[in-house]
Amino acid sequence: MDLKDLYRDVILDHNKQPRNFGRLDPCDTSADGNNPLCGDRLTVTLRIAGGRVSDIRFEGKGCAISTASASLMTEAVKGLDAAQIHALHARVHGMLTEHGDALPPTDLGKLAALAGVREYPARVKCASLCWHTLDAALAHAADAPGAATVSTE
């Protein structure tokens, strides 16, 4: 296992220059996520049009894995509806946690850069925080517009 497999260039790039960083105001739904163990915090704000994510931004403080994962996620989910996002989240979760799968995930695009996380179980929460936060925001949008909070603990 090589550290370079965790901190790939894509990860380092998205950590240094996170895409879609900031806050949408106004937004249709939002959620706060925090990982109390390491102090990662982030907020996801969304605009939804015709049942699909038309715009998304995130902001917060976190490690390189959590920042890059959130940045990559915002790029990946634009234009998707809730069902497609849930399906994508499930595939990302599988990539982050399942072993014995020698083949790199081919259908995840740039998100596949996070595959190295599976060798570092203590870091899975860092990579998945943004996805749980997005889930919370979408669930909240389904109920009532406003803000939700989620924790990975």
Next chain:
Amino acid sequence: MSGAPYDVARVRADFPILATQVRGKRLAFLDTAASSQRPLAVLEAVDHYERTSHANVHRGVYQLSQKATDAFEGARERVRRFLNASSTREIIFTRGTTESINLVAQSWGRRLGPGDEILITWMEHHANIVPWQMLCERSGATLKVAPITLRGELDLEAFEALISPRTKLVACTQIANALGTVLPLERMIAAAKRVGALTLVDGAQAVSHQRVDLRALDCDFYAFSSHKLYGPTGLGVLYARESVLREMPPWQGGGDMILTVSFTRTTYAELPYRFEAGTPHIAGAVGLAAAMDYLDGLGLERVQQHEQALLARATRALRAIPGLRIIGEAAHKAGVISFVLENVHPHDLGTILDDEGVAIRTGHHCAMPVMEFFDVPATARASFGCYSDDADVDQLVAALGRAREVFG
């Protein structure tokens, strides 16, 4: 003995785990502040007890139960002697520092009401914050927090200004776990005494790094954990002054803490057993006693000198790293260095250092108010024990260089 130089190589040989390789590299264990490792003497004492002496304590008339009771009560006496407490009646075994503090909050705390105040400091571990918050919620008492300075020292003037006749308890750490600051306990305890407040000292970070003399310190409560003193996990101690303890109601009910039980009236056992419901961690106590023997064999004063030398060496080396900021620069510090490295989150640092065999703690160290005060989400923390050596420090410094490379 005191004239001979401290032989850290020999000390390291007493700790089997230090021979472990991590990812093919030498282990540099720099997380003793979270939990220390165990010397062979402790492992063997626990093993010997389990193989030859185990039965339940304070119960059977048979020989084995007497042996176990002797071992357990012998450990209590060993703790008393280690801390220079007056009596074994003042030594209560608990599950750890956290439970020790909760015992005080739940038992002694019952006398508090609206208008009463508890004073803590800004640099406490959550274990010395949350039980008091919960007590204040129950009782209507008020929690006051003494501020700290940017160097990570207690603002003593502000602390003394917060003390008043309303103050019923001053609860503070002896050494701040996230910063390494050694608190000016003598002055704090004297100030508390002037207004008749009791004092509780969280000694978790201190008791294995400097000599603690409870009769000299003269606090009313002192709490610590075995696993930070080279002993087993799952065991801690609460020292409580006998005159205070006599006035405290029992907290957990059950076996071992009673004298007689009937459905109309139960009477409680003598001190300290009244505060020890259920079967205790007997093997843990045996291990803790062995750890105290071990530490006294090394000489706590020599261990302290050794750790101070490492602290000085590591502080010099870390200060020379560009972009590195040490969090907590008190004049009087124990072997703990918290730091942040520019553009590298502490969590990433933890992973990269682990890859180099260096084990440090990263996160908020159960001291979120401290992180907030210094405006950092988390820090990396290296901490030393009796077995830490120059090579550990060098390995840390080299690994920080690697982190710089990865993050450019």
